[in-house]
Amino acid sequence: MNNYTAYIGEQLRALTAIPSPSGFTKEAASYLLKTFTDMGFQPELSIKGNVLVPIGGDGDPLVLAAHIDTLGAMVRSIKDNGRLRPTTLGGHQWRTADGENCTVHTRDGHVYTGVVLDSEPSSHVADEKIEQSEEHMEILLDENVSSKKETLTLGIQTGDIIAMDPRTVITKSGYIKSRFLDDKLSAAILLGLAKAVKEEGLSLNRRVSLLFTVYEEVGHGGCVIPADTREMISVDMGCVGADLGCTEHMVSICAKDSGGPYNYDLITALTEIAKSQNLDFAIDIYPHYISDVEATLRAGYDIRHGLVGPGVYASHNYERSHMDGVANTFRLLRTYITR
Template structure:
């Protein structure tokens, strides 16, 4: 029995890694998520479920079970940018979507998506990136950043003729890779890594590998990066856990190989009893975990509370280093997170 469980878990982890590569390959800066949710809808239908997409764009799917309704939430919107204006020299001035850090994107390849369906590549650079020209380094902040299109354009009119206009979406290259040692490196592990974990759970339920002890639904949100992704959930929800990234950094116990259980973030404390239960399960299963406080963090489930829902709330996720940067996690962190979630929905 044990070897069969281990084989099933390894297969699920491989599936999660594959889903991550697919999801990160789909550009979905916050506000531009239709392609990502189309993929979720199709994938969940293929498993035999009946997902629904809200007017807002969130995808909700009931996995089954009865009683004490639980929602597990992750988000598929990411950081990104939008065309703010077109400069006279044919370069694009960007504006941030979400908590984007321009210092991490200076020199990054990107893609511009126009409203009429055209797609153009480019590169993000500051206004004087050449060490052989600049008298002093230019600070990589929004007002000093621009997008150089990989097109022969030298004027605003040249760019307009391509069909590019204010409000078009700019997506950064995710550069997703999984090393032989198990490290997962990519932009947008926040939160496509945990979205992939929830797809892995859905697949395990569909295949009969996981039996639900209560009603469980998955919610994939599309406006988390701007603060209102989880503002609407089913009315019968009793409990909600945001499965997002776990923070790794100074004064935190979590590493990339752990599952993080958040006790408090910028929105205040998470439900004390739920945090206790999750940590007790992690300890019983001998999972690598840490209980941490995130000083600069907000989650989908806090948007749910702000919307007036009377729920117990929690936040967990695989440890992710360098958040809102080129991020890094590890397959062990994925394993610990998945095993905690799997155990919780079965207890």
């Protein structure tokens, strides 16, 4: 497993280094297409931008889904002083991004760096701290601009993408710190699973496909899947926090979230595997969570559905997990598709 965790770590670094807020995922999808092709698989790119990768097996089709789109922002307008007013992509929390470095991506291919700050960030100037809400946040470009006209001259316009720096770190003790572990950590785990299938010639107990979606953070990433799918598991972050059993070292098996209960028999089967393999796991309920597979159900597909993933602390923030959680999630999925 050590070789696969190292590979998963490498893939996480590669994926987080590619800016991919919802609606701006072509480069991340292209990376997956090349990586899976180089492995010997035949990935497919949908019109929408999702990447589907059949990895083997026959009958009773199963889809394992992770998303490669992230939270981010878009230029809403350019202020008279040349700074950018942003609008949120996904459930982005501005209080977690105050002071963060970022990049601005124009439609003609230019990339500019900048910093996210509220409109009066200096404690030596402001009488009161300004609320860190969207209307008070702005992007200061690392360019010599002080007017709307000067910023427009750079080619920046309304609708350009703003991506926060991920700051990915994997410590010697196994802790993983980064923005966008939701859900690039699970995407990296699926890459590791595919590598194991290919290198070890694993015999799969059904037809298994990996699906990487690109609009999960805005609610419709998993709306289209192969028509004959019987079962789908979202491989997404497990929540760590108050009233939850999961830690960063565990694999989370979600019984219910804001969209309702997951398939009872599937959750039972995953739990029995976790027990039989002596995995460190927790069954939890997430009151403020909805996954790709629920978008699939709402699109009308008649499937069994589940949600698992490594424990991630401080979701939609600068997040933290651990390689133990990666290993437990990897082993759960590997056993489920080969037992």
